[in-house]
Amino acid sequence: MKVDMTVNGTPESHDVAARTLLVDYLRDAVGLTGTNIGCDTTSCGACTVLLNGESVKSCTVLAAQAAGDDITTIEGMAHEDGTLHPVQAAFQECHGLQCGYCTPGMVMAITSLLKENPEPTEEDVRVGLEGNLCRCTGYHNIVASALVASRSPEMHR
Amino acid sequence: MHGGIAQGVAQALMEEVVYDLDGNPLTSTFADYSFISATELPSFETRFTETPTPINALGAKGIGESGTIGSAPALHNAVCDAVAHLGVRHVDMPTTPIRVWNAINEAAPGNDAGKKGR
Numbered sequence: 006m007k008v009d010m011t012v013n014g015t016p017e018s019h020d021v022a023a024r025t026l027l028v029d030y031l032r033d034a035v036g037l038t039g040t041n042i043g044c045d046t047t048s049c050g051a052c053t054v055l056l057n058g059e060s061v062k063s064c065t066v067l068a069a070q071a072a073g074d075d076i077t078t079i080e081g082m083a084h085e086d087g088t089l090h091p092v093q094a095a096f097q098e099c100h101g102l103q104c105g106y107c108t109p110g111m112v113m114a115i116t117s118l119l120k121e122n123p124e125p126t127e128e129d130v131r132v133g134l135e136g137n138l139c140r141c142t143g144y145h146n147i148v149a150s151a152l153v154a155s156r157s158p159e160m161h162r
Numbered sequence: 163m164h165g166g167i168a169q170g171v172a173q174a175l176m177e178e179v180v181y182d183l184d185g186n187p188l189t190s191t192f193a194d195y196s197f198i199s200a201t202e203l204p205s206f207e208t209r210f211t212e213t214p215t216p217i218n219a220l221g222a223k224g225i226g227e228s229g230t231i232g233s234a235p236a237l238h239n240a241v242c243d244a245v246a247h248l249g250v251r252h253v254d255m256p257t258t259p260i261r262v263w264n265a266i267n268e269a270a271p272g273n274d275a276g277k278k279g280r
């Protein structure tokens with residue numbers, strides 16, 4: 006079936022099997038492999054993207070369910086001139102990653118979290134990131150990244 | 163170091179690889195393998211300490227995941243200590259809520275099974 010959606014501002018139209026998951030649509034049909042697959046059981050959050058501005062686990066959404074919607078992946082976060090999005094910049098500043106596998110999902114989840122709650126406490130961040138697993142970092146620097154990003158003027162525009 | 167601490171904490175409290183009697187893994191996805199998240203963990207304060215080992219000439223020690231090596235026994239001992247006054251001598255790792263609950267019940271006065279501890 007033909008599934009149309011906007012991905013990072015670009016209209017996409019691809020012929021895919023009806024059972025295609027959004028994450029596979031993004032990785033295989035669109036060719037954006039920044040969105041990772043860590044589990045396929047809605048547990049790890051590596052596949053988190055924004056669907057109409059809100060975080061979803063793209064392994065748990067059918068591509069067809071997102072037809073006509075607006076998707077943002079990690080590839081769509083930095084500005085055109087290459088300047089990092091404040092959440093990405095905070096990860097760089099705070100050393101918020103080690104292997105980086107969870108990072109695209111973490112960045113998307115934190116972006117959505119900060120939209121809902123622009124001035125979170127550490128506790129808010131920890132609870133908000135419950136669905137995003139990281140084996141490497143112990144979360145300390147990821148939580149710090151979220152808090153640093155929340156103080157970026159760009160996040161409050 | 164942070165990640166190592168988290169992994170040790172998780173090993174003490176939640177994470178376990180389980181097989182059935184035929185050797186089939188029962189914890190093969192995150193749906194049945196409990197994995198620690200940011201919610202269960204605090205932030206960490208880390209400091210350098212230098213304690214050379216006396217058993218080799220360089221005083222050097224292995225460093226791989228030293229956070230894991232320390233945090234698992236620390237957490238496990240803390241759980242055992244927290245229920246020691248109830249007569250519990252031992253709880254198998256990971257100290258899941260049901261294991262702690264069973265250990266408390268088994269150690270209850272009048273329950274002979276508790277004497278051997280679990």
Ligand code: FES
Pocket residue numbers: 041042043044045046047048049050051052053062063064065
């Ligand atoms: S791959 Fe989607 S939550 Fe793990």
Ligand code: FES
Pocket residue numbers: 101102103104105106107108138139140141142
């Ligand atoms: S940085 Fe490796 S899983 Fe998070």
